[in-house]
Amino acid sequence: MAQDEKHDGIRGVADRAKDAVGGVVGMAAAATGGSTDSESFVTNAVIGDIYELEAGRLALRRGVSEPVRRLAEALIDDHTTSAHQLTSTFRGMESAPQPPLELDERRADMIDHLRKAPDDAFDARFLEQQYLAHEENVRLFRGFAESGDDPRLRLFAAASLPTLERHLDLVRGLRSH
Amino acid sequence: MSFNPLTEKGIPLDRQLRDWSELNIEPYRLDDVHPYTRTRIITMNGVEVAQIMFSHNMARHTVDVGLKKQLARTRRIEAQQQKAVSWLIPGQESTVENTIGYEQVAVDLTAWVARNEPEPYLRQVYEFGLLEDFDHLYRYANLLDLMGSDPKRIVGEYTEITPGRPTIFEHRDPADDLRRPMTVRACDFQSVMNAITILAAEQQTMNFYMNVGNRPEDPVARGLYLEIAEIEEQHVTHYESIMDPTLSWLTHLVLHEYHECWMYWSFMGEEVDPRIKAIWELHLGMEIEHLRLACEAMKAIEHRDPAEFLPAAGLDRPVVFRENKAYVRQLLADQVEFTAWDSEIVSIDRLPRDHRYFAYQARVNRTTPPSETIIERHRQRSGEDYRLEMEGPHPVAALRRDGDGSSLAYWQAVGRNAAE
Numbered sequence: 001m002a003q004d005e006k007h008d009g010i011r012g013v014a015d016r017a018k019d020a021v022g023g024v025v026g027m028a029a030a031a032t033g034g035s036t037d038s039e040s041f042v043t044n045a046v047i048g049d050i051y052e053l054e055a056g057r058l059a060l061r062r063g064v065s066e067p068v069r070r071l072a073e074a075l076i077d078d079h080t081t082s083a084h085q086l087t088s089t090f091r092g093m094e095s096a097p098q099p100p101l102e103l104d105e106r107r108a109d110m111i112d113h114l115r116k117a118p119d120d121a122f123d124a125r126f127l128e129q130q131y132l133a134h135e136e137n138v139r140l141f142r143g144f145a146e147s148g149d150d151p152r153l154r155l156f157a158a159a160s161l162p163t164l165e166r167h168l169d170l171v172r173g174l175r176s177h
Numbered sequence: 178m179s180f181n182p183l184t185e186k187g188i189p190l191d192r193q194l195r196d197w198s199e200l201n202i203e204p205y206r207l208d209d210v211h212p213y214t215r216t217r218i219i220t221m222n223g224v225e226v227a228q229i230m231f232s233h234n235m236a237r238h239t240v241d242v243g244l245k246k247q248l249a250r251t252r253r254i255e256a257q258q259q260k261a262v263s264w265l266i267p268g269q270e271s272t273v274e275n276t277i278g279y280e281q282v283a284v285d286l287t288a289w290v291a292r293n294e295p296e297p298y299l300r301q302v303y304e305f306g307l308l309e310d311f312d313h314l315y316r317y318a319n320l321l322d323l324m325g326s327d328p329k330r331i332v333g334e335y336t337e338i339t340p341g342r343p344t345i346f347e348h349r350d351p352a353d354d355l356r357r358p359m360t361v362r363a364c365d366f367q368s369v370m371n372a373i374t375i376l377a378a379e380q381q382t383m384n385f386y387m388n389v390g391n392r393p394e395d396p397v398a399r400g401l402y403l404e405i406a407e408i409e410e411q412h413v414t415h416y417e418s419i420m421d422p423t424l425s426w427l428t429h430l431v432l433h434e435y436h437e438c439w440m441y442w443s444f445m446g447e448e449v450d451p452r453i454k455a456i457w458e459l460h461l462g463m464e465i466e467h468l469r470l471a472c473e474a475m476k477a478i479e480h481r482d483p484a485e486f487l488p489a490a491g492l493d494r495p496v497v498f499r500e501n502k503a504y505v506r507q508l509l510a511d512q513v514e515f516t517a518w519d520s521e522i523v524s525i526d527r528l529p530r531d532h533r534y535f536a537y538q539a540r541v542n543r544t545t546p547p548s549e550t551i552i553e554r555h556r557q558r559s560g561e562d563y564r565l566e567m568e569g570p571h572p573v574a575a576l577r578r579d580g581d582g583s584s585l586a587y588w589q590a591v592g593r594n595a596a597e
Contacts (some may be wrong), residue, residue, distance in 0.1 A: 084519035088357035091298035151363040
């Protein structure tokens with residue numbers, strides 16, 4: 001089991017603030033270029049899946065409450081399915097966009113902040129990130145499902161969107177408790 | 178030679194109703210029926226059943242009484258067509274003999290579809306299912322041989338009988354039967370026709386086994402039908418998941434009717450029995466009119482012209498039954514150890530140790546599956562299993578009679594998981 005360096009106090013506040021700003025940046029991106037352009041959509045969708053799988057695995061290992069651990073299991077299951085569906089969609093495209101293989105700096109920072117969260121703050125930090133990430137993902141997928149420039153990827157987005165919306169509803173519910 | 182049902186004239190609907198003597202016609206003779214005449218009959222029965230069930234489901238979601246009336250009238254004729262086709266199968270042909278015919282359909286029809294599928298991902302989907310149905314043929318053939326009837330009488334020289342992907346390993350978590358759907362707007366029309374074809378065939382196989390699998394008296398025979406019927410449920414999930422889920426009911430109706438035209442035209446061209454050829458031709462004339470009515474309904478209700486998505490020049494490739502021995506052998510060599518993870522087809526070695534596949538296998542195979550028991554029974558009685566290998570020994574060494582079955586990657590993966 002990895003020995004996560006835990007950030008207490010001021011560093012923890014800074015991490016959370018940076019995540020929130022990143023979330024705003026992400027939402028703006030999802031609402032503009034990411035919404036219609038295949039390359040941009042695929043990049044953000046794949047990074048979204050990679051982020052959710054890493055965050056989910058961390059939460060399964062460190063989550064304190066049972067609802068958070070169950071959410072983590074659902075995230076891992078559903079984002080694995082989503083990643084596979086997207087890979088299968090590429091197989092039907094003559095020239096599929098090149099997916100990224102790792103997180104961008106913004107999402108890598110989020111994972112780093114999650115790793116460094118103190119044990120008694122982990123669940124809250126995780127849920128906060130999940131809220132930001134899912135708000136961004138829902139906007140990205142909804143926009144592309146409506147206006148994307150490739151019909152096969154539009155179908156993928158439309159098929160995956162309801163799951164993302166349910167995740168967002170679940171996260172909202174957990175945060176309010 | 179191409180065929181465009183949109184430019185042909187069909188039989189008016191009010192002249193399509195037949196009396197009992199016209200429907201309850203003489204079945205084929207077991208002694209001289211061509212194996213592919215049988216498979217054409219089994220296929221068209223499946224196509225008609227699929228159309229009838231689709232029409233019923235559409236009617237349950239239709240508020241428009243006028244459209245419901247049209248569906249009911251057309252469906253009544255489809256129901257007569259289904260009887261005329263299915264009643265060609267004689268009562269003397271036993272359920273298990275007919276089952277061999279079903280699995281020959283599954284192998285050789287799926288092989289044609291896969292070899293004529295323009296999209297590589299969809300081709301993989303068909304090839305994956307094919308190797309499983311191929312194994313079902315082997316298991317049922319062993320049952321039939323134990324009952325004293327020769328499976329070669331059914332399949333003739335056309336289809337080999339030997340292990341495929343072992344049925345015991347085909348049982349998967351339901352999530353791993355869901356593939357990626359096609360997009361009608363962005364795919365080749367042949368892909369759409371292919372999917373409707375195989376979905377109808379597999380759905381009817383599922384229907385057949387789930388309803389007649391309890392007819393044998395022998396517990397192992399009953400168990401074999403039960404087990405394979407569960408796989409056919411998997412196959413229907415697998416094939417229906419490649420269909421475009423965004424289409425309107427009327428679009429589906431038009432595509433189904435177009436598909437029926439294509440199938441009857443195909444089989445009319447291939448049929449060797451003149452009496453049955455005449456049935457295919459008659460039904461083609463009926464379906465052309467059903468298609469016209471469906472197109473008119475789409476124009477009137479959705480204000481869309483089916484010419485938007487139907488091929489302007491029609492189709493030039495009939496679906497035909499031919500032998501596929503070399504093709505199936507190559508698939509066995511390359512893909513017998515494939516499994517599925519969500520929408521992806523992968524080698525069994527790619528599954529992580531905690532994959533849901535292993536938990537599912539452990540649960541349902543807690544007792545020995547009937548598909549293994551039937552082979553063991555044949556070996557005990559005859560010294561070996563039943564096979565019809567016309568092109569040499571099995572292409573996979575582990576699946577040969579003298580092969581070490583436990584060296585198959587599936588046995589290794591499942592055995593390793595069970596030990597942990």
